[in-house]
Amino acid sequence: MDHWLDAVRRGLMTRRRFVRTLATLGVAAPLAHQALVAAGLAPAHAQPAATWTPTRRGGGGPLRMLWWQAATLLNPQLTTGLKDADGARLFYEPLVGFDADGAVVPVLAAEVPSVDTGTVARDGLSVVWRLKRNVAWHDGKPFTADDVVFNWEYGADPATAASSLGTWERVERVERVDSHTARVVFKKPTPFWAQFGSGMLIPRHVFQPFRGQKSREAPANLRPVGTGPYRIVDFRPGDLIRAELHPGYHLPNRPFFDTVEIKGGGDAVSAARAVLQTGEYDYAWNLQVEDDVLKRLERSGKGRVDTTFGGTIEHLLVNQTDPWREVDGERSSPQSTHPFLTDPAVRAALRLLVDRASVQGEIYGRAAVATGAYINAPARFRSSAPWEFSVEKASQALDAAGWKRGADGIRARDGVKLKVVFQTAINAPRQKTQAIIKRAAAQAGIEMELKSTSASAYFSSDPANTDTASHFNADLQMYALFMGAPDPEGLMRQFTSAEVASKANKWQRRNVTRYRNAEYDKLFAAAEVELDPAKRAALFIRMNDLIVQQAIVVPIVARGQVAAVSNRLKDLGRSGWQSDVWRLAYWHT
DSSP states (O other): OHHHHHHHHTTSSOHHHHHHHHHTTTOOHHHHHHHHHHTTSSOTTOOOOOOOOOSSSOOSOEEEEEESSOOOOOOTTTOOSHHHHHHHHTTOOOSEEEOTTOOEEESSBSSOOOTTTTSBOTTSSEEEEEBOSSOBOTTSOBOOHHHHHHHHHHHHOGGGOOTTHHHHTTEEEEEEEETTEEEEEESSOOSOGGGGGSSOOOOHHHHGGGSGGGGGGOGGGTSOOOSSSEEEEEEETTTEEEEEEOTTOSSTTOOOOSEEEEEEOSOHHHHHHHHHTSOOOSEEOOOOOOHHHHHHHHTTSSEEEEEEEEEEEEEEEEOOSOTTSOBTTBTTOTTOOOSSTTSHHHHHHHHHTOOHHHHIIIIIGGGEEEOSOSOOSSGGGOOOOOOOOOHHHHHHHHHHTTOEEOTTSOEEETTEEOEEEEEEESSHHHHHHHHHHHHHHHHHTOEEEEEEEOHHHHTOOOTTOTTSTTTOOSSEEEEEEOOOSSSSHHHHGGGSGGGBOOGGGTTOSSBTTOOOOHHHHHHHHHHHHOOOHHHHHHHHHHHHHHHHHTTSEEEEEEEEEEEEEETTOBOOOOOBTSOTTTTGGGOBO
16 A cells, blocks of 8 residues: 555556555545545545536536636637646637546547547547537537637648647648548657647637737637637736636536636735635635645635646756847847756756755645656656755766866856856745755855746746746746646657747747757657557657756656635546646536
């Protein structure tokens, strides 16, 4: 049991799977749950599986939620930050989603494709999607295969500058088979075909005039027209989303709540307090709050902390370009080279200067696990590479590379000093993590200037905002990346040369370190088409080890998705692979 509890703690096994595993050994579910509670891995009052069957749509009154990072854009094809994607998910839906165990579940698809039914080609070159027939967009127009075809046309057009471009580039074409059947044909064998059904879909009749260069001009970027359980009432970018029940929603007698409000801004502690202590709100998202603080707030009895693990990883990114020199009006230009972070010795030192154990123990507690791996789940993709914290070894690496301490204690070589600007979003755990890393770096002779930007600005999808993580106008930056699927292909695509973010693509591409490595690109290309699961997992482990050992990325902790939930809410069905609101239609009191 200790082995399985550790797997849950590390995010390699869900709590549901833990209970099921013990059930096969004759351990009753309540006893298995108590084992999780005793280990601090589940709240004592965890909700049971969804059993409630509604008899009518609506009647639940208002649902009030807090997203302390406020959405600024609601077009899912253009979003680069989780807050915007979550806002869009209120209104838009994908063909399929992934439950807490990583299983594929239908949303707009009538069924999950499979080799057995002939809808997934054995050679991995195509997948057929059969669509639900009773689905209408919020304006009453029917959802059809033409919309699926359009989403590929829109996202694959380079002029659109969609954040989904890297995914759609693998598709040869999307064909309309009939009004409610579409076939996705791939350029090469594609083992993780479900990825191409997990993106939120936008309507052809609304966005067709804004495909390409006009993508940013679409009114629906701020006034969504989706198929989801709620339709837009009001959206104030950076502040508030108001929505009302969609009376024509395709699931019978759902949703339960009549209106939804997502209030943005503020900070994570205030958001947690508004649910757990005052009861003013029903739900608070992404609580990057010290675990000790959350435990104190839970004692008020109005709500509970709910944590679900997936593949989310808090990590440090190391810029390979020069953020302090402009090339054709662009900082961190792919045409530039960083003056010292391209030195392997400096990066090796940084890797040794992250005290992961202190970050977990002093800050995240039960909500994270210290790790040296970038891919932490599912388990078959996880590298066994160890991590180490050692100021002494970091200093030795810098000494050997000729970086000598000056009279001020800061190391330098050839007139270049090891002075870095380290940026992240504003919240207490991240500022404390910055301080832990800065303290160790100073001991090794590296000076760090800490920069903190409001989360709404830092994770903005606005290409004109130069403070975003996508621009990466600093030497180091830290955040967590939501994996979004129980497969690492989407996560690891970001380090390919094709994904380098730049002014030319409106900073919509995901390789913000501007790392380019032929070996990595070759490994990724092989994994994209490898149909043998074991061989494919081995390729991703090699990719993980390459970027970690080269310290392009420095993993810190594998983080759970932490939310504050009112005691009155039931059947949330949260998944570490999905937006918190992916099953909002099923929520009730």
